[in-house]
Amino acid sequence: MTEEQAVVVQEELRPLVDLVGPGPSAPATVAGLDVAYSPGGDLLAAAVTVLDARTLTVVDSAVGVGRPAFGYVPGLFAFRELPALLTALNRLTTVPDLLVCDGHGLAHPRRFGLACHLGVVTGLPAIGVGKTPLVGTWDPPPVERGAWSPLRDGGDVVGRVLRTRDGVKPVFVSVGHRMSLANATAQVLALTPRFRLPETTRTADRLCRDALSRTEHPD
DNA sequence: GCGACAG
DNA sequence: ATCTTGTCGC
Numbered sequence: 001m002t003e004e005q006a007v008v009v010q011e012e013l014r015p016l017v018d019l020v021g022p023g024p025s026a027p028a029t030v031a032g033l034d035v036a037y038s039p040g041g042d043l044l045a046a047a048v049t050v051l052d053a054r055t056l057t058v059v060d061s062a063v064g065v066g067r068p069a070f071g072y073v074p075g076l077f078a079f080r081e082l083p084a085l086l087t088a089l090n091r092l093t094t095v096p097d098l099l100v101c102d103g104h105g106l107a108h109p110r111r112f113g114l115a116c117h118l119g120v121v122t123g124l125p126a127i128g129v130g131k132t133p134l135v136g137t138w139d140p141p142p143v144e145r146g147a148w149s150p151l152r153d154g155g156d157v158v159g160r161v162l163r164t165r166d167g168v169k170p171v172f173v174s175v176g177h178r179m180s181l182a183n184a185t186a187q188v189l190a191l192t193p194r195f196r197l198p199e200t201t202r203t204a205d206r207l208c209r210d211a212l213s214r215t216e217h218p219d
Numbered sequence: 220g221c222g223a224c225a226g
Numbered sequence: 227a228t229c230t231t232g233t234c235g236c
Contacts, residue, residue: 074224
């Protein structure tokens with residue numbers, strides 16, 4: 001697929017995003033998704049970890065190993081990681097109530113980032129939590145955990161810049177599918193009792209790194 | 220035209 | 227994303 005064709009796919013799928021939500025206020029399980037790459041960038045491992053939303057312990061997980069399905073192009077990120085992530089999701093024995101993606105949802109040039117794509121394809125509620133911005137402008141939120149400021153782009157509020165820990169660099173929260181922005185914010189805060197990044201992202205990050213390492217060095 | 224640009 | 231030297235802080 002060419003970049004032009006990928007953009008067409010995004011514009012075709014974008015109308016399918018559910019912006020009403022509001023999504024589960026008390027999900028029983030929340031999934032984290034992340035991908036690790038080999039040093040040469042020729043291999044990748046995708047991981048999904050499903051956490052009990054109350055205890056934040058892992059109750060299910062799966063991985064998918066493969067080749068990057070697309071070059072790294074900002075704005076077309078989903079085409080790179082989606083196939084391996086879907087492989088991992090299909091290997092779960094449970095269906096999570098919410099997907100927490102490592103990247104953006106609506107906070108995207110065409111309002112269709114990885115979290116939207118993953119949400120539409122799976123039909124599950126999804127949100128994006130990015131470590132760095134892709135689009136938009138914002139004011140620095142107050143230093144206290146829980147403080148946030150709107151992320152604006154082209155006249156739209158596309159997400160929130162959220163402080164998950166006192167005095168620590170904020171994260172970028174945006175809606176993916178079947179979730180309100182307010183609920184997405186609440187869920188991210190529930191997942192960050194101790195660290196800047198959601199517990200879901202942290203467990204998935206560890207798992208895909210381990211899986212990649214085991215793929216490169218069997219023994 | 221120039222710089223920016225999720226992971 | 228990954229590599230990589232040094233530095234700050236708990």
